[in-house]
Amino acid sequence: MSTDTRTRTSPVLNIGLWLLQVLLAAGFTMSGISKLVGIEKSVQIFEEIGIGQWFRYVVGALELAGAIGLLVPRLAGLAALGLVGVMSGAVITDAFILDDGDPTPALVLLVLAAIVAWGRRDRTRALLRGRSAE
Numbered sequence: 001m002s003t004d005t006r007t008r009t010s011p012v013l014n015i016g017l018w019l020l021q022v023l024l025a026a027g028f029t030m031s032g033i034s035k036l037v038g039i040e041k042s043v044q045i046f047e048e049i050g051i052g053q054w055f056r057y058v059v060g061a062l063e064l065a066g067a068i069g070l071l072v073p074r075l076a077g078l079a080a081l082g083l084v085g086v087m088s089g090a091v092i093t094d095a096f097i098l099d100d101g102d103p104t105p106a107l108v109l110l111v112l113a114a115i116v117a118w119g120r121r122d123r124t125r126a127l128l129r130g131r132s133a134e
Contacts, residue, residue, distance in 0.1 A: 009119065017119045021070040021080075024112055028067035028083065035060030048098055062086050070116065074127060077120025083113040 009017070035042045035056050046056040063086060069079025087110035094101030117124070 009122070013119065017076075017116055020112060021076055021116055024080075024083070024109070024116065025067040025070040027109070028063045028070070032060045032063030032065075032067060035063065045098065049093060050097075059086065059089075066113075074123060077117050077122075077124030078127060080113045080116035080120060081124065084110055084117055087113060 035046075038056075042056055042060075043053065046053055046059075049055065062082065066079045066083040066086065069075040069082070072079070087106050090106035091103045091110060094103035094106055
C-alpha cells in the first residue's frame with residue numbers, strides 16, 4: 001500500500017490549467033520582451049520607480065523565464081510561483097510607487113498565476129523533493 005497522498009488532477013482541470021498556462025506564457029513573453037528591448041513605456045515606468053534601468057532587465061528576464069517555465073510540464077508550478085512573486089512586486093509598485101499606477105492588471109495576473117501554482121502544486125512538491133510527479 002502506498003503512502004503517497006498526492007491528488008490527481010482531473011483531465012478537465014488539467015486542460016483548463018494548460019489553457020491558462022499558455023495564455024499566461026503569451027502575456028508574460030510579450031511583457032518580458034517589451035522590457036528587454038526597451039519599449040518607451042517600460043523605460044518610463046522603471047525611470048519613475050527610481051531603482052535604475054537594470055531592474056527593468058531583471059524583471060523582463062524573470063517574466064520571460066517564467067513564461068518559458070509555464071510551458072514545461074515539470075516546471076510549470078514553480079514558474080507560476082515565481083511569477084506570483086514578480087506580480088506581487090508589480091501590485092505593490094503600481095499601488096504605492098507609481099503616480100498613475102493601476103494595480104488591477106498586475107493583480108489579475110497574480111491571481112491567475114496563483115491558480116496555476118496551486119493546480120500544479122503536486123508537481124512542484126515532487127520537483128522540490130527530487131522525484132517525478134507522474
